[in-house]
Amino acid sequence: MSLKIGDRVPSFTLKDQNGNDFSITDHIGKKALVIFFYPKDFTPGCTKEVCSFRDQYEDFTDLGAEVIGISGDGKSSHEKFAKKYNLPFTLLSDINKEVRALFGVKASLLGLLPGRVTYVVDKHGIVQLIFENQFGAEKHITESLAILKEQK
Numbered sequence: 001m002s003l004k005i006g007d008r009v010p011s012f013t014l015k016d017q018n019g020n021d022f023s024i025t026d027h028i029g030k031k032a033l034v035i036f037f038y039p040k041d042f043t044p045g046c047t048k049e050v051c052s053f054r055d056q057y058e059d060f061t062d063l064g065a066e067v068i069g070i071s072g073d074g075k076s077s078h079e080k081f082a083k084k085y086n087l088p089f090t091l092l093s094d095i096n097k098e099v100r101a102l103f104g105v106k107a108s109l110l111g112l113l114p115g116r117v118t119y120v121v122d123k124h125g126i127v128q129l130i131f132e133n134q135f136g137a138e139k140h141i142t143e144s145l146a147i148l149k150e151q152k
Contacts, residue, residue, distance in 0.1 A: 002104025005130060009033070009121045010102040014070070014092040017078035022068075022092055028125040032065040032151070034144045036118040037094075037105045041073045041081040049116070050087060052141045057088050063148040064123070070094050072114060116140070120147045 003010070013023040027033060036053065038046045053060075053067050060067050067089040073081070078091040094100055097114070105115045118140040120129035129147040133139050 002106075003119065003127050003130065005127050007127050009035075009119070009125050009127060010099075012099045012102060014094055014099060015075055016093075017075060017082045017091045019075050022090060027066065028121075029123060032063070032123050032128075032148060033121040034060060034065050034067045034118065034148075035070065035103075035121060036068070036116075036140055036144075037070050037100060037103065037114070038116055039114045040071060041077045041091075045116075046071070047085065049140060050081070050091075051085055053089065054085060054087050056141050056145065059145055060148070063145070063152060065120075065144075065148050066090075068092060070099060072097060072100070118144055120144050122151060 009024060011025050013021050016022045038049055040046055050069060057067060069089065070092045072094055074093050074095055078093055082091055100114065105117045107113060108115050117130065117132045119127055122128050128151065129143060131140055131143040
């Protein structure tokens with residue numbers, strides 16, 4: 001089952017790049033969230049996407065939102081990826097693809113690549129935007145910022 005606009009974001013807890021538990025319920029009610037699922041650390045498209053989120057991170061925080069990246073990579077990979085590219089936001093390890101399944105993020109490219117989908121969730125935990133585009137990584141940032149500005 002896939003999430004739809006207007007649905008409540010599902011509850012989940014994953015490990016972040018520092019090995020700490022990150023529970024989504026700790027963040028609902030505090031600020032909007034931009035949750036982006038990406039295929040893999042250190043690949044060209046994913047590096048471009050996370051660096052774009054990094055470069056515009058202040059735009060997100062100025063709009064009262066926190067950015068969270070999720071992939072199937074483990075803590076060690078996320079730690080190296082975040083350090084190499086100076087990422088100011090949280091990366092979460094969804095090794096068993098359980099959260100990906102909760103959100104309904106499907107594989108793409110003939111089922112070979114994990115999907116690239118961004119969700120904007122308002123402060124109350126309600127999904128406001130679902131943007132799916134495997135090859136237009138930079139569009140995820142543009143679309144997310146646009147919906148956050150509308151909500152201000």
